[in-house]
Amino acid sequence: MTGDPVMSTLSLNGRPETARRPLRFFVFALAVLIGIGSLSARLFYLQILNASRYTTLAQANRTLLNPLPAARGLIYDRDKQALVSNVPTYSVKITPADLPLRRRPDVVATLAGLLGLDPADINTAIDSSSGSRFDPVRIASDVPKSTANFIAESRLDLPGVQIDVEARRQYVDGPLLSQVVGYTGPISAAQLRALRDKGYLGDDLIGKTGLESVYETALRGTYGQQLVERNAAGQQTKVLETITEPKAGSSLVLTISRREQQMAEEALKWGIQTAGLKRGVMIVMNPQTGEILAMVSLPTYDNNAFSRGISNSAYQALLNNPDQPLLNHAVNARYPPGSTYKLVTGIGGLADGKIAATTQLQTQPFLSIGETKFYEWNKQGFGACDILCGFGHSSDTYFFQVAGMLGIDRLGYWASQLGFGQPTGIDLPGEVSGIVPTNQWKLDTLGQPIFPGETYQAGIGQGYDVVTPIQMINAYSALANGGTLYRPQLVRDIVGPDGKVTQAFQPEVVRKLEVSDKVLKTMREAARNVVLIRHTYNLVDLPIVVAGKSGTAEFGLPDAAGRLPFHSWFVAFVPKDPQKTASDPMGMKAVDRTDSELAVLAFAYDSRTKGNVATEIVKYYLQMHYGIQEDYRITDLLQRGNFYQSN
């Protein structure tokens, strides 16, 4: 005992029954006070002094700012026919933060089984996600409804897995316009880094190529934001507030006409397939404005496969196809232009005064520079020729001489005037420039000046010359319209979600050619002469006036017989009101005008046909375009067989 005061009571039998210790009761009461006091003090600290901090934390716990995707703008052809629609589809996503590591193998295996995917692909998708662990990662798109429902109902077995309804792009004509329209797909890590500040999300879809990518900003619209409540398992329990409504994207009205595109594709496919070829380009353009009415590149691919989520094997197959279907060969590839390039040499010679319209030059079986012989294509020549004759027959020795008079640098200057060696500025991604050889260019790239023979070659579109089909048709359009080089365009209007035009595209002049109208008139007549002298077979027999130039561009290495493979070109323009008239039986007055609203180009890669397949393709297209009932096509010309003998 420690001297505690003790109060005792005596029981009836005199035995002390209990000892009461007031001090210890007091101490116990004090302990109660201290205990409850400490709890209260701490509660006061948490609930009163730090209330706002914890209220914020509780709010952050339970709420989530959810993006509200905006409907992506649509794409129409020039006649307002829809080329794409947004289709609601189910996609499967995983939020890595909500998927416990130890359950991940099971969940991935289950999903792989349900979706028919390789578990390794799912793991790769999760691990290569560039966002935070709280950003959902897309595992599969366009999942069947039954599968989506099953996954949605298996929540407990599939933690972190969610089903989203997403709008997928459904391209109405698929392969018809794939290389122009492009497609949308999941945003890449690099894109996300660049675009996160602009409101792009880790699982966002973005225009990957074609117009979908060039006009991404207009098409995307503005995403809205929604405040939602979620529980500890991450499931959304209710929508608290829509903070901002999404603004639908704007739509595009293209210069492309679906009808013209179908005709162009039909013509090109016919020519290419009949000749047993694979690769070709066809472009239809309005020379007065630069508007592209049709642009076909074969082989093509189905952009719907990409918007659905293409399998790796299918993608690899497209990448490994030697004819590169993913490229738009009209703008993304460059080819030797062959004789179509004689336009440059002709305009240059006339404009620089090296020749006049009436100047006669002697064409020969070949020209020599030192030991080297430069042959006429028919190895005979065409006698004395003026520009109409030389261009009409596509005489090589004629243009060797003009090129020699101009010199490589003036030739290059006129090529640049006509838009070669630089992007045309068409609103498609990945346009290539081509090469216009000059002394400076060769010094820079090969460390030597141009040799005289190379000037000859450059004058007929061989040697170092490489161009894109879009450059070529744009140059002939400038010829047809009287000397204005326009920027080729694919979009007429951008239309807001309310249907009002927010941006109307006007023709954009790149430059006025520094040549007199007389020079261009002469060259248009020369182009008409190509048709008139039946260099293009029976094209002259069409009831309409057509002017143009064919090209046979050699490339690669000679075969066993010493023959080089070649591409076929034909680029033509048709004057407005092209019907032949009694007052203008040759059509020369028609091409003197500068009112052409139709330029057409066909290109066939590695053709090696008996005749120029590109001419036949353009002819077929013109028949369809003008509703010409009689069929002028000469199928025999499309047989394989090297008509162009090299030496």
Place this chain on the structure above:
Amino acid sequence: MGFGRTETARVRDWGNRPIGASWPAFDLQLVTYAVLLATIGLAMAYSNSVGPGASALNAGSTFARGLLWTGLAVVVFGIVAVFDYQWLRTFAWPLYLGQIGLLVLTLAVGTGVGGVARWILIGGMAFQFSEIAKILMIVVLASFLGSRGDRAGSLRTIVGAAVLVGPPLVLVMLQPDLGTSLVFGGILVGMLFMSGASLRWLGAIASAIVVAFPFLWANVLRDYQKERLTTFLNPNPDIQGSGYQLYQSQIAVGSGGWFGKGLTNGTQNQLDFLPVQTTDFVGAILAEELGFLGCIVVFLLFAALIWRILVAGWRSRDPFGMAFAAGLASMILFQLVVNFGMVIGIMPITGIPLPFVSHGGASLISLAAGLGIIQSINVRQRRAEW
């Protein structure tokens, strides 16, 4: 040990025991405070049970089971209050053996989460016998301490009490249930103190335990126990891992403010951010939904309840009643401080329920039995004759 020595004398005492009870002495306040606390507990269970498409009265809901247990607790209280508590002294030994039996049974067939044996399923309901064991322990200790008389201050009192507490405490630790074994310790200290044990010896033993602590830490405690014990000390806990409960609990408490978010409006509770909401972390719901003032009301109810229990002990005509009241008061105080302290992050995380408020049948029944004994002491007291 004095425990056995007085047995014959006590049996001889039977003739002197009162045959009736003095029901005017029934402490209505004591019952009122307890009922209010249990009602708050039911309110918390209700709040946790309602939800979109879920009625709180659905069979098997926390609230429905809480109602059932509360009804049962009232019955138990009534029976025990009528019963003369003096008989408990007589049957102290069988009760002690019964207590140890229950704990052994729990170890043998008990179930629990994560490799622990803590509950026994009775008719599909989990029952935690260690809760019953705590009340039985108080009875047994009160019986022992009440028999010490003038020798209460000797070292033997402390040693004897410790020896009695030893086996049940070890059995509970083996489950393992660190929290409940700590409650045993709290009860022991509280009862020894109030029964007049030597403060010098108590101090010496306390010092010895402090010295031995590093050894206990290294050899007795399991890793998860150490983690739980230290989490609350860590200013930057791993909120996705071991610190998750504590973090979410503090958010719930802190966001409650003065008046709380209102019953059933606590987002931390309703959206399941709080783990073990209705049992160990019921205080978090309380603080979130009823606020600081709600908590203060609960604290005041606890203080009043403990006061009424101590008054019963003071008035008791024998040392058993006094010691029992001290034990029950110690248990309630200890659990209040440790449980609520855990919720608000000043005590380590242990599985100790908040008396009356936490959902749990065994805890409520045991407390009802304890209060029943207190009422039995009240109604069988003699007016103090000093």
